[in-house]
Amino acid sequence: MANQIIRFGVIGCGLMGKEFASAAARWCHLTDVDFEPRIVAVCDANPSAAEWFQQHVPSVERTYSEYKELLADPSVEAIYCAVPHNLHAQIYVDIIRAGKHLLGEKPFGIDQDANAVIQQAIDKMPQVIVRCSSEFPFFPGAQQIVQWVNENRFGKIIEVEAGFWHSSDLDSTKPINWKRRIATKIHGRSWHACAPFASAFRQETKKCPFALTKIVNECPDGRGGTAPCETWDNAVLACEVETADQKFPMLLSTKRIAPGHANTWFIRIQGTDFSAEFSTKYPKQIASLPYELGRPQAWHVWDVPNKSAYGTITGGIFEFGFSDSILQMWAAFCDEIVNRSGIRQFFHCATPEEAAGSHLVFTAALASERTGETVTIDWGI
Numbered sequence: 272m273a274n275q276i277i278r279f280g281v282i283g284c285g286l287m288g289k290e291f292a293s294a295a296a297r298w299c300h301l302t303d304v305d306f307e308p309r310i311v312a313v314c315d316a317n318p319s320a321a322e323w324f325q326q327h328v329p330s331v332e333r334t335y336s337e338y339k340e341l342l343a344d345p346s347v348e349a350i351y352c353a354v355p356h357n358l359h360a361q362i363y364v365d366i367i368r369a370g371k372h373l374l375g376e377k378p379f380g381i382d383q384d385a386n387a388v389i390q391q392a393i394d395k396m397p398q399v400i401v402r403c404s405s406e407f408p409f410f411p412g413a414q415q416i417v418q419w420v421n422e423n424r425f426g427k428i429i430e431v432e433a434g435f436w437h438s439s440d441l442d443s444t445k446p447i448n449w450k451r452r453i454a455t456k457i458h459g460r461s462w463h464a465c466a467p468f469a470s471a472f473r474q475e476t477k478k479c480p481f482a483l484t485k486i487v488n489e490c491p492d493g494r495g496g497t498a499p500c501e502t503w504d505n506a507v508l509a510c511e512v513e514t515a516d517q518k519f520p521m522l523l524s525t526k527r528i529a530p531g532h533a534n535t536w537f538i539r540i541q542g543t544d545f546s547a548e549f550s551t552k553y554p555k556q557i558a559s560l561p562y563e564l565g566r567p568q569a570w571h572v573w574d575v576p577n578k579s580a581y582g583t584i585t586g587g588i589f590e591f592g593f594s595d596s597i598l599q600m601w602a603a604f605c606d607e608i609v610n611r612s613g614i615r616q617f618f619h620c621a622t623p624e625e626a627a628g629s630h631l632v633f634t635a636a637l638a639s640e641r642t643g644e645t646v647t648i649d650w651g652i
C-alpha cells in the first residue's frame with residue numbers, strides 16, 4: 272500500500288531546513304513505515320536560501336519570503352520551522368493558530384516568557400501535534416540507555432552526567448553570526464544537554480548552582496571590524512534531582528568551546544546495580560557495568576548494533592550517524608501525525624513540556640550567575 276503523504280512547509284531554509292530536505296529525500300531508507308513527508312512549500316526571508324530548495328527538492332511547488340503567506344496555504348498540513356530564536360514565539364504561535372502540525376527547533380522560544388507564549392497557543396489547539404527537535408536520543412546507543420532506564424536497571428542512582436560540546440568558536444577569526452548575539456539567542460545548545468534527562472528520566476531538577484563562562488569575547492563582524500560575542504560560551508550546571516524515592520546529583524554541561532570536540536553529545540549514568548555511558552563521539556560504542564557483589568567491577572564495552580526505533584535497510588554492523596538520527600526523529604514525528612497515540616514504537620519526539628523544563632533550568636542558571644547563589648527550581652506542580 273502507498274505511504275500516507277504529509278504535505279510539509281519549511282520556514283527557515285538554512286542549515287537545519289536543508290537537513291530536513293535531505294532526510295525526506297532518503298525516506299526509502301526506512302522499512303515498514305506507512306507515512307512520508309513531502310516538502311511542498313518553503314519560506315525564507317533570504318531568497319537565495321529558498322532557491323536551494325527549488326534547485327534540489329523537486330517536490331517544492333511554491334516558495335515564499337513571508338511565512339504568513341505559506342501558512343495561508345490550506346494544502347500544507349505540517350511545518351518544520353528552523354529560524355533564529357528571537358522569531359520562535361511569533362512564528363510558532365502563528366503556525367499553531369493556523370492549525371498546522373509543528374516540529375519546531377530548540378530552544379522553543381528565546382527565553383522562558385517566549386516559551387510560555389508558545390505553550391499558551393498549544394493549549395488552545397490540542398488537535399495540533401507540536402514537538403521539539405532533538406535528534407541525539409535516537410542514536411541506538413542512547414536508545415539502549417533509555418531502555419535500561421525504563422527497565423529500572425540502575426538501582427539507586429548515584430550520579431548522572433549529560434552534555435553537548437563543540438569547539439568551532441575557539442576560532443577567533445570566525446565571523447559573528449546570530450548565534451552569538453543576545454538579541455537572537457540566549458541559550459540553545461543547552462536544550463540538547465537537557466534532552467537526555469528530559470527523555471530518559473522525566474524527573475525533577477531541584478537545585479542548581481551554575482558556572483557560566485565567556486571565553487572568546489570578540490570576533491570579526493564580517494565587515495572588516497570586530498563585534499562583541501555577547502552569549503555565554505560554556506555552561507556547567509551542578510543540579511540536584513529529587514524524585515519520590517531518591518536524590519542524586521546531575522551535571523549538565525553545554526559548551527561552545529570544548530577543545531577537541533565537534534558536536535559531542537553524551538550521557539553517563541552511575542547506579543548501585545548498573546552503570547552505563549554513551550557518547551556520539553564513539554557512535555558505535557556503548558559501555559555498561561553491571562555490579563554484582565564480590566565480582567570484579569569491570570566495564571563491558573561493545574559495538575551496539577545499528578538497530579533504531581524505526582527499521583532501516585542498513586545492515587546491523589554499519590555505523591549510525593547524525594543524518595540517521597534526524598531521519599529517525601522525522602519518522603517519529605510523522606508517525607505521531609498519522610497514528611497519534613498509536614505510534615509504532617515507544618520513543619516519541621521531545622515534547623513542548625520538556626522544552627519548557629529546559630527553559631526553567633537554564634533560566635535558573637542565568638539567575639544563579641547574576642546572584643551567585645544556588646537556585647531552587649519551582650516546577651509549579
Ligand SMILES: NC(=O)c1ccc[n+]([C@@H]2O[C@H](COP(=O)([O-])OP(=O)(O)OC[C@H]3O[C@@H](n4cnc5c(N)ncnc54)[C@H](O)[C@@H]3O)[C@@H](O)[C@H]2O)c1
Pocket residue numbers: 282283284285286287288314315316317320336338352353354355356358376377378404405406459
Ligand atoms: N537540532 C539541531 O541539531 C540543531 C542544529 C543547529 C541549529 N538548530 C536550531 O535550528 C534553528 C535554525 O538554526 P540554523 O542553524 O538552521 O540557522 P541558519 O541561520 O542556518 O538558518 C536560519 C534561516 O532562517 C531564515 N530566516 C530568518 N528570518 C526569517 C523569517 N522572518 N522568515 C523566514 N525565514 C527567516 C534565515 O534567512 C536563514 O536562512 C535554531 O532554532 C537553532 O537553534 C538545531
